[in-house]
Amino acid sequence: MGTTSISGSCPNLYATDRGTYLVQGYKIDDPEALATLHDRGMPETETAVEIPAGLLSFAPGHVMTRLVRGEDFGRLFKTFTRSAWRWECQAEYREPHEAEAFRQFLAGETPDMSFTTEWLANVRQATGAGRHFERVRVLTEPLTDYLRFEMFAAPGNAAAGEVIRVMSTTAAVEHNLPDHDFWLFDDELVAIMHFDSHGMIAAELVDDADTVAKHRRWREIAWGHAAPCETVLTP
Numbered sequence: 616m617g618t619t620s621i622s623g624s625c626p627n628l629y630a631t632d633r634g635t636y637l638v639q640g641y642k643i644d645d646p647e648a649l650a651t652l653h654d655r656g657m658p659e660t661e662t663a664v665e666i667p668a669g670l671l672s673f674a675p676g677h678v679m680t681r682l683v684r685g686e687d688f689g690r691l692f693k694t695f696t697r698s699a700w701r702w703e704c705q706a707e708y709r710e711p712h713e714a715e716a717f718r719q720f721l722a723g724e725t726p727d728m729s730f731t732t733e734w735l736a737n738v739r740q741a742t743g744a745g746r747h748f749e750r751v752r753v754l755t756e757p758l759t760d761y762l763r764f765e766m767f768a769a770p771g772n773a774a775a776g777e778v779i780r781v782m783s784t785t786a787a788v789e790h791n792l793p794d795h796d797f798w799l800f801d802d803e804l805v806a807i808m809h810f811d812s813h814g815m816i817a818a819e820l821v822d823d824a825d826t827v828a829k830h831r832r833w834r835e836i837a838w839g840h841a842a843p844c845e846t847v848l849t850p
Contacts, residue, residue: 638664682817688806691818692737695800699741700834701750702797704787707761710814720764728768735775742776749778751837753787754847769844780841790836797830805830 643649643663652663683691692699716726738748750772754762769779796808798818805827806818821827 681820683806683820684815684817688818691798691800691804691806692741695741695746697801698747698749698799700747700799702793702799702830702833702837703750704753704784704792704794704796705810706755706759708810708814709812717761717764720767721760726764726767728771731768731771735771738772738775738777747778748776749838750780751834751841752779752781752844753784753792754781755784766844766847773844779844780838781844781847782837782841786840787837790840792833792837799827799830799834802831803827 643652649662653659657663712730716728716730719726742748752762752765754766758766772779796810798806798808800806803822805821807821808818809816
């Protein structure tokens with residue numbers, strides 16, 4: 616096991632002979648912070664360390680460029696120059712800002728979709744300027760309640776200029792498409808999305824050539840085998 620960091624210092628990154636890394640960081644002992652981590656799925660038998668974000672870029676081969684969330688993630692949708700393409704393959708998403716509208720939809724009420732206003736405005740602005748928003752959504756058979764809700768909302772996205780296509784989970788498996796969600800920006804940057812039971816945790820930004828090329832191939836396969844969303848719209 617070796618490192619090019621200063622021996623014994625903190626933080627530190629160690630390369631093992633097993634193709635893995637060990638991270639030395641400042642042990643988190645704040646009870647509230649640990650309780651939050653355990654609530655989000657970290658086993659009681661594990662703990663966490665805190666390290667600078669830059670340390671994750673130290674490993675060779677672009678193991679991970681960086682993690683973004685919140686405003687940093689949202690900024691990607693305002694700064695791309697040509698295209699933003701989404702592979703959306705989860706059967707359900709538990710995003711807090713959608714919860715009330717989803718509840719209303721299930722209750723047979725008219726959902727308050729005001730939470731989409733900012734997103735749709737950005738899509739309209741981007742597509743009006745000649746940039747492309749596109750997405751392939753994977754549909755379960757039969758549709759989950761959440762996917763029915765998404766299909767209910769799809770015409771609003773389409774009206775703003777986003778092009779949505781759909782394919783079945785069976786087709787996704789047949790074509791060896793990934794089981795993780797991602798955005799591909801300008802054919803140059805991949806944002807791999809990570810979720811827990813509370814919604815999206817963060818997006819992992821990767822720009823190394825091999826990873827980008829792989830996700831571009833997946834996009835071409837998915838886009839070529841998906842059907843226009845309008846052909847399967849269902850309440």
